[in-house]
Amino acid sequence: xxxxxxxxxxxxxxxxxxxxxxxxxxxxxxxxxxxxxxxxxxxxxxxxxxxxxxxxxxxxxxxxxxxxxxxxxxxxxxxxxxx
Amino acid sequence: xxxxxxxxxxxxxxxxxxxxxxxxxxxxxxxxxxxxxxxxxxxxxxxxxxxxxxxxxxxxxxxxxxxxxxxxxxxxxxxxxxxxxxxxxxxxxxxxxxxxxxxxxxxxxxxxxxxxxxxxxxxxxxxxxxxxxxxxxxxxxxxxxxxxxxxxxxxxxxxxxxxxxxxxxxxxxxxxxxxxxxxxxxxxxxxxxxxxxxxxxxxxxxxxxxxxxxxxxxxxxxxxxxxxxxxxxxxxxxxxxxxxxxxxxxxxxxxxxxxxxxxxxxxxxxxxxxxxxxxxxxxxxxxxxxxxxxxxxxxxxxxxxxxxxxxxxxxxxxxxxxxxxxxxxxxxxxxxxxxxxxxxxxxxxxx
Numbered sequence: 001x002x003x004x005x006x007x008x009x010x011x012x013x014x015x016x017x018x019x020x021x022x023x024x025x026x027x028x029x030x031x032x033x034x035x036x037x038x039x040x041x042x043x044x045x046x047x048x049x050x051x052x053x054x055x056x057x058x059x060x061x062x063x064x065x066x067x068x069x070x071x072x073x074x075x076x077x078x079x080x081x082x083x
Numbered sequence: 084x085x086x087x088x089x090x091x092x093x094x095x096x097x098x099x100x101x102x103x104x105x106x107x108x109x110x111x112x113x114x115x116x117x118x119x120x121x122x123x124x125x126x127x128x129x130x131x132x133x134x135x136x137x138x139x140x141x142x143x144x145x146x147x148x149x150x151x152x153x154x155x156x157x158x159x160x161x162x163x164x165x166x167x168x169x170x171x172x173x174x175x176x177x178x179x180x181x182x183x184x185x186x187x188x189x190x191x192x193x194x195x196x197x198x199x200x201x202x203x204x205x206x207x208x209x210x211x212x213x214x215x216x217x218x219x220x221x222x223x224x225x226x227x228x229x230x231x232x233x234x235x236x237x238x239x240x241x242x243x244x245x246x247x248x249x250x251x252x253x254x255x256x257x258x259x260x261x262x263x264x265x266x267x268x269x270x271x272x273x274x275x276x277x278x279x280x281x282x283x284x285x286x287x288x289x290x291x292x293x294x295x296x297x298x299x300x301x302x303x304x305x306x307x308x309x310x311x312x313x314x315x316x317x318x319x320x321x322x323x324x325x326x327x328x329x330x331x332x333x334x335x336x337x338x339x340x341x342x343x344x345x346x347x348x349x350x351x352x353x354x355x356x357x358x359x360x361x362x363x364x365x366x367x368x369x370x371x372x373x374x375x376x377x378x379x380x381x382x383x384x385x386x387x388x389x390x391x392x393x394x395x396x397x398x399x400x401x402x403x404x405x406x407x408x409x410x411x412x413x414x415x416x417x418x419x420x421x422x423x424x425x426x427x428x429x430x431x432x433x434x
Contacts, residue, residue: 035085035179040180040181041180041181041182041183041187042214042215042218044181044184045184049222060187060223061188061191062188064089064189067086
């Protein structure tokens with residue numbers, strides 16, 4: 001299966017905005033999911049699982065590393081570099 | 084507010100209620116909720132925790148914003164012994180609800196390090212944590228629902244029960260009609276019902292080892308942890324039935340506080356019980372002793388969760404009635420060779 005086309009940050013923001021049902025303008029790299037965006041734990045885990053379905057490999061054991069939008073995008077980019 | 088850090092709980096027991104109470108009042112509205120965050124209960128549970136890594140705090144700076152306790156426990160099941168944890172006291176500050184996802188993440192990691200075969204999790208249907216597990220986690224991870232449990236209750240102070248549970252007049256009338264609020268009459272028996280003494284520990288430990296583990300998850304006690312379970316001042320107590328200088332049965336209970344906006348109400352929750360060798364009258368005598376002990380400790384009622392590992396006829400004869408509350412006992416299975424599907428009995432406390 002060919003690798004997924006890497007997303008730009010803007011496309012990644014749009015995907016997140018759709019998953020989180022928030023305005024894309026809120027999804028700055030520095031925005032914290034929990035304290036700035038007010039995402040609750042149910043939504044948080046649902047989003048991680050939905051990202052996984054879209055090719056974003058993240059184990060639940062590592063979820064604590066994803067605190068900001070920027071963290072999420074850097075983690076996503078790091079997976080792309082690993083091939 | 085910003086980055087959440089996960090680290091070993093720093094031991095400040097006063098931070099637990101500060102963190103959790105607003106969230107709980109909001110989630111439960113006018114209903115009562117079980118206060119696991121009060122320092123006496125926390126101290127009692129944490130006494131079984133040998134290593135601070137089992138108590139996980141989520142912190143925003145120095146402020147505790149979420150917490151979970153993974154209390155290590157040993158279980159028997161179908162002839163084998165398993166290393167488990169009871170994941171309990173999960174609570175979060177209302178401004179940091181998403182931090183629970185991080186706590187669960189860290190729990191998984193630490194439980195794997197510990198080598199846990201399973202983590203027991205008790206959930207109340209309809210509450211946020213239940214939705215988290217049902218909708219997000221169960222579809223993806225091996226989380227087995229072991230047993231739903233319903234409660235039956237016995238009144239000690241009916242007026243307080245009416246007040247705290249918002250009982251309708253006909254519900255209170257039904258309880259009065261059944262006599263489920265009066266003292267439990269102690270039938271004449273040959274043995275003696277009395278409070279637990281330290282010298283009883285060995286005999287009670289032996290009784291706990293008689294529980295059959297066929298299709299039943301059985302908590303395994305060591306003497307030190309059992310001693311704490313049997314008696315911790317202000318928290319746990321035990322009545323024993325002694326016949327011919329031998330302890331033949333016991334009922335162990337925890338004095339819990341259920342909280343609502345109306346106030347705090349003490350209830351005696353039956354945790355561990357052994358009465359297989361007792362007659363029904365002897366069992367009723369033990370229940371009569373429990374009723375008295377509960378009243379002396381300021382409890383308004385007694386609650387029993389149907390763990391299904393002992394005969395319940397004596398409870399119904401003593402006018403225990405259905406209590407409109409249920410929970411689900413789940414197990415996050417970490418050992419790929421273990422399955423607890425289909426078990427119908429659990430020898431374990433609810434907290």
